[in-house]
Amino acid sequence: MSAFFNLGKTRTFKPRKDVPEGTKQYQLRKYAEATLGSGNLRLAVRLPEGEDLNEWLAVHAVDFFNHLNMLYGTVTEFCTPQEASTSPSAACPIMSAGPRYEYLWEDGARYKKATKLPAPEYVDALMNWAQGLLDNEEIFPSEMGKPFGKTFRETIGRLFRRLFRVYAHLYSNHFEHICALGIEAHLNTSYRHFFLFVNEFDLVDKRELAPLDELNEAILAEDKSR
Template identity: 45%
Template sequence: MLQLVFDDCTRMALCLKQVFNKDKTFRPRKKFEPGTQRFELYKKAQASLKSGLDLKVVVRLPPGESINDWIAVHTVDFFNRINLIYGTICDFCTEKTCPVMSGGQKYEYRWQDDHKYKKPTKVAAPLYITLLMDWIETHINNEDIFPTRVGVPFPKNFQQVCKKILTRLFRVFVHVYIHHFDRVTCMGAEAHVNTCYKHYFYFVSEFSLINPRELEPLKEMTERICI
């Protein structure tokens, strides 16, 4: 039995290495166009992350920069990073293992959109996350919401849209931490996932982008690793 567990962990560790090294994600990675202001902001944010600075400092708006550009860059980046995290465990998140999108017995998330699911609907976790990522991609690819052309302003509801995106992305963290963190740990990815979560938490807290009630499912863990 121990040998089987060891073999399983070894296989997943190799898979993890391949996933992280090749930037394989659950959904195609979204990239910023070189030469744009947002690309420069993205490079600045990545440089700060790699510098070893306190994450609480890293998330602060750089002097002279637009807050909407800063939020746009991070919203897309968190979409990419959470895709990467979920991509490492998605083979173990199935309709059989996760028939409901939940965070333990206390928290259940139902899907709703403006198309097929007009009322909150109970769906399996992998379907919920597929619908979520499709929904986010539609928004971040929409020039009316995330404009990429120079001089085109953000819409008045831009931050509200980002709040909804970031709130729903948090639910992926909840599901991964509560239902699949044994796999993450077995793959040796715990530090990576924790760092991504801390970055996310400090960012949404810095700009009040998520209702504190939404953070309740991971409150104890957040107090342990973030505060």
Template identity: 40%
Template sequence: MRFKRNGSYTLNRKSKTKPNGKKPPAEEKKQYLEPEFTKIRVVDFDLKELVVLPREIDLNEWLASNTTTFFNLINLQYSTISEFCTGDTCQAMTACNTIYYWYDERGKKTKCTAPQYVDFVMSLCQKLVTDEEIFPTKYGKEFPNSFESLVKKICRYLFHVLAHLYWAHFKETVALDLQGHLNTLYAHFIVFVREFNLVDPKETCIMDDLSEILCTPAPPPPAQAPSSSAPASAPSPSSQNHVTER
């Protein structure tokens, strides 16, 4: 069975200057963990049901369909705040205490601004998901032996973009009232990559505090008196001064 997969996307990123051109102070950088924001979702059912491989679907078809969808959705989510992600406001591709470097096809390491890094990611992802030799859409066309490794590569890069959205642009996301979409997209993506072991846990551990909150099925509407003893989610006491380079 073949899925119709649309690998096209539109980049809607312009080099505009953020109004204040300032980054939020360090103590505000995990605003996304505050309960008033984490409770906002687009859906309230267990996302595990969406990612489990259906019995009648080939594994590679399932990976291809979902990976292409995540690529399009994450690119769209980034485009909503792209005018605030500039070389001035985001001089490096950062998330939590990590700076991501871009490695070209020859393995050359390059430090670049966040918008440059995201452009590299989206260009590479588009090239891969629209390549019929890698993501075949025609009946009878086989997936290459390297398919799984390429899916893992795409998912790792897409995780970097999601992490940067939370770390550097959550305020703008809230201002646009899109935090529910971002939370749901992030949770769906994390549940998916965990289900099929597509991203090394060492890569995603920088966002484990958020993943633990968002990937837990949302509780049903309160039929009983809400508990007042539930502690507010707070950032784990990680070393704020340590910076990891990847």
């Protein structure tokens, strides 16, 4: 996907490093890439027979993080804390998904209580928090045979829930900008894959997905008609 973006002028986060060749996660990533290439996203999200679910979740968490990182990177000049005179529609003084949904940030470290942040600061905090999780070998082990922690499922659910918020913000606040850049097809494909994966493994409470309910229903309806 990265070939479609001109990221030279955008602020982006460091992509999570690929797992080493020969590991189970590397093999699963190659399998996922192959099934994605078939164009059948429903098939692409299914757990391969005989494989470990935690490994499958971990591989996709890294990939969705990297894809979303690049997508958000394309609109950072539009996603600003204050209204810019050259682009008055670009102001994002709060992290929201339209007028009905506002998100507060809490990470238990720098922000110990739920805190209102401008969208770019919120996404900065979220992506840095996610980067820390993905780089933590105790949570996301890359060493073959090393077990996942007892709280992995809870952690992965929290990660996917927060990644969804960035997708929701992009659709609700920056879809016009995305279209102007000509990359709406890439956003749509990335989110469709993300939503089908989340739906397949029941990773995010449906109430959390409410900001994009109409889009989600359309994705499921299209998937059933195939």
